[in-house]
Amino acid sequence: MLLATPMHRLFQQFVERLASASSRESLGDAMSGAAAALHLPCFAYLAVPDRSGNAPQLISNYPLKWTQHYLQNNYERFDPVILEALEQPEPFKWGLGLERISFSTPQREMLAQAASFGIRHGFTVPIHSASGLTAAVTFAVDERRPSFDRCIEEYARVLQLMAICFHSHALRKLHPDHGIGGWSLSPRELECLEWAAQGKSAWEIGRILGISRYTVASYLENAKEKLGVRTIVQAATRLAAARTQQQD
Template sequence: MSDIFNRFAEQLAGSVGTIDLHNALSETASSLGLSSFAYLVPSSSLGCATDLISSYPQPWTSHYLHSRYEELDPVVHQARLRHEPFRWGAGVGDLNLAASQRDLMNEAAQFGIRSGFTIPIHDRRGLFAALTFASDERQPLFFRVIERYERALQLIAIFFHIHARRRMTSERMVDGVALSNREIQCLEWAARGKSDWEIGRILGISQRTAAFHLDNAKKKLGVRTKIQAAIRFAISRSTDRT
């Protein structure tokens, strides 16, 4: 376990943005037999935009964010109220679901999210986040893995949160210009050659909204085209890695 955590710590220390953070957590979780995870900072936390780093299926995360399900999600609701990790789903725990919340959980189950172990995070700045490990398994195997590594997972969650907030805050700067979370997300995909329509599909927003955020980014960066903005973004990230 110590070798896995040391590797995790090294990856986080060398991370630049959300992709690196995702890869570090993905590798570590897989090493423990936990392939499905989601780190969420809801939009209502200190007024920031929703941040999600997840291995859940992309159609589900896009639908989740587009529908603002973080405001309805019973797991998120319970995580706000609790300070200790908790298990849920597959007959474990009672989340006292309303009909709309039950519908949400049924939708999640269609994407292989039936059971989970959620670690609430309430940091000193008043920021709320939650790291969830999930499974499609109905058998107790998943929870046996959780029980074995529970303390380690809590440490991983806290360590990941510290680095995620640090990296994701600095990540919103491009050549000294502060951009919004959405503007950065749109630029990141534009730099990979995605169209406004494709960006909208990936992020769970409309094509018009994607174009709106890219236009704002262009104005803030003082360039005329989306391509120029994407190049500025890519160069800034390349410089950060050197």
């Protein structure tokens, strides 16, 4: 029998807490606990606005005064971290000494304000869909200590998987209405179809969502039946077309 490693146990507990979460607050508690165990005291999940005009959605343990100020001033429109996440799908570190672009005056002011709340360095995981950036998950610290760099170097892929899992569960809490183009898919059917459209196997989707691959296959079959198609490619195409019509 293989013994579970501390990281394996941490991730499993994280997935279990996400699965049982019944609110935005309990989702945030799940991520806060897992991140704190890795000596990452702050996190923020930002679901970016889409073309339909939906407001940004934030789940975070950042200071409330800062998050309220951030959203009220629409900082997501020029936040350099979000702008970089728009351009690339891979996770990246940011902070003092890691600047890749020259900042505008509003951006410098925004970063200075964030630093005053102890948000000076971070590791951000962009989450992209077929239509572009969907969300970004950031783990932040007040100082760039050696322990922060070691954590990112050793657990970057684990943090990425945690971010993807969190996003999957947050979708159901932030967007409960899954009626699209006259079809009504359940939250799980929609989640499984979206991941399958990105090339994920049933086994991979099961790991992300914390369910078995057989359950994933069942959800995908239900989705195909509801959409009146035979293949995942056809289902994803029909879903994408319906969403495009909604946004126009």
